[in-house]
Amino acid sequence: MKLLSWNVNGIRAVQKKGFNEYVRKENPDVLCLQEVKATKEQAGNILQDYHAFWNSAQKKGYSGTAIFSKKEPINVTYGIGIEEHDNEGRVITAEFEDYQVLTVYTPNAKRGLLRLDYRLKWDEAFREYVKNLDKKKPIIFCGDLNVAHQEIDIAHPNSNRNNPGFTDAERNSFSKLLDSGFIDSFRNFNKDPHQYSWWSYMFNAREKNIGWRIDYFCASEKIKHSLKSSFIRQEIQGSDHCPVGLVLK
Numbered sequence: 001m002k003l004l005s006w007n008v009n010g011i012r013a014v015q016k017k018g019f020n021e022y023v024r025k026e027n028p029d030v031l032c033l034q035e036v037k038a039t040k041e042q043a044g045n046i047l048q049d050y051h052a053f054w055n056s057a058q059k060k061g062y063s064g065t066a067i068f069s070k071k072e073p074i075n076v077t078y079g080i081g082i083e084e085h086d087n088e089g090r091v092i093t094a095e096f097e098d099y100q101v102l103t104v105y106t107p108n109a110k111r112g113l114l115r116l117d118y119r120l121k122w123d124e125a126f127r128e129y130v131k132n133l134d135k136k137k138p139i140i141f142c143g144d145l146n147v148a149h150q151e152i153d154i155a156h157p158n159s160n161r162n163n164p165g166f167t168d169a170e171r172n173s174f175s176k177l178l179d180s181g182f183i184d185s186f187r188n189f190n191k192d193p194h195q196y197s198w199w200s201y202m203f204n205a206r207e208k209n210i211g212w213r214i215d216y217f218c219a220s221e222k223i224k225h226s227l228k229s230s231f232i233r234q235e236i237q238g239s240d241h242c243p244v245g246l247v248l249k
Helices: 011-017 019-026 116-136 168-179 185-189 221-226
Strands: 002-007 030-034 051-055 065-069 075-078 091-095 100-105 139-144 182-184 215-220 227-232 244-248
Touching: 002 019, 002 100, 002 139, 002 215, 011 019, 030 139, 051 075, 051 091, 065 091, 065 100, 091 116, 100 116, 116 139, 116 168, 139 244, 168 182, 182 185, 182 221, 185 215, 185 227, 215 221, 215 227, 215 244, 221 227
Parallel strands: 002 030, 030 100, 100 139
Antiparallel strands: 002 244, 030 065, 051 065, 075 091, 091 100, 139 215, 182 215, 227 244
C-alpha cells in the first residue's frame, strides 16, 4: 500500500508540468494534495480511475486540499469541525477499514510572523482533532505542515531561527503533536541530512539544495509495525515542493 502527498502549488499549473504522467508512474493507492488553489470543477477530469474528494477554500485560488483513492473510503469528512478553522479547505479525513488518512495544509505564520498566533491556535485545535480520531481508529496524516522540526530538516538553521516555519514556538508545537502518539515516518527510517521537500524559487535554491523538510507523513504509534518505508522524491519538479510518500506492509 503506497500513499503519496504533494503540495502542488496550484493543481491547474502543475498539470501543465507533468503531474499526470508522474502520478501514473508512481501509481499510489492514495494521493493527498495540498494547496490545490481550485475547485474540482476548475481542475477538470483528472485521475478518473480514482475516487476524488475536494475541500476548496472559500477564497478563490487559495489553499485547498484533495484526496484521490483507488479504493472508495468508508467515510469522508471535511475540516476539523471548528468553523474558525474550516473556511480555508485545509483538511480532509478519509476513513478506510484499518486506518484513517488525512491530508493537511497547515497555515503559514507569514512574513513578519503576522499569523503566528493563529497558526499556534490552529496547531492546538488540529492536535486535539487527531488525538480524538486516533482513539477510534489509527490515523496517518500527511501534507505540508509548514514547519521544519529539527535543525537537520533545514539547510541553514541559524539564519532562519526566527523565520516562519522555524520559530521555537512552531517547532515545539510540532513536538507536542508527535508526543501525542505519532511518528514522523521519514525520520523513523532515515536520519540523513540534506533531505528536503521545499525550496524557495529565489537564488537557485533548489539547484543548490538549500531547502526545508516541511512535508510529512505522520502515523499513529500503534501502527508503527505496519510501516515499511518512507521517501522524498526530490527529483520531481512541477512545484516548489516535491512529493513525499509512505509505504505500508
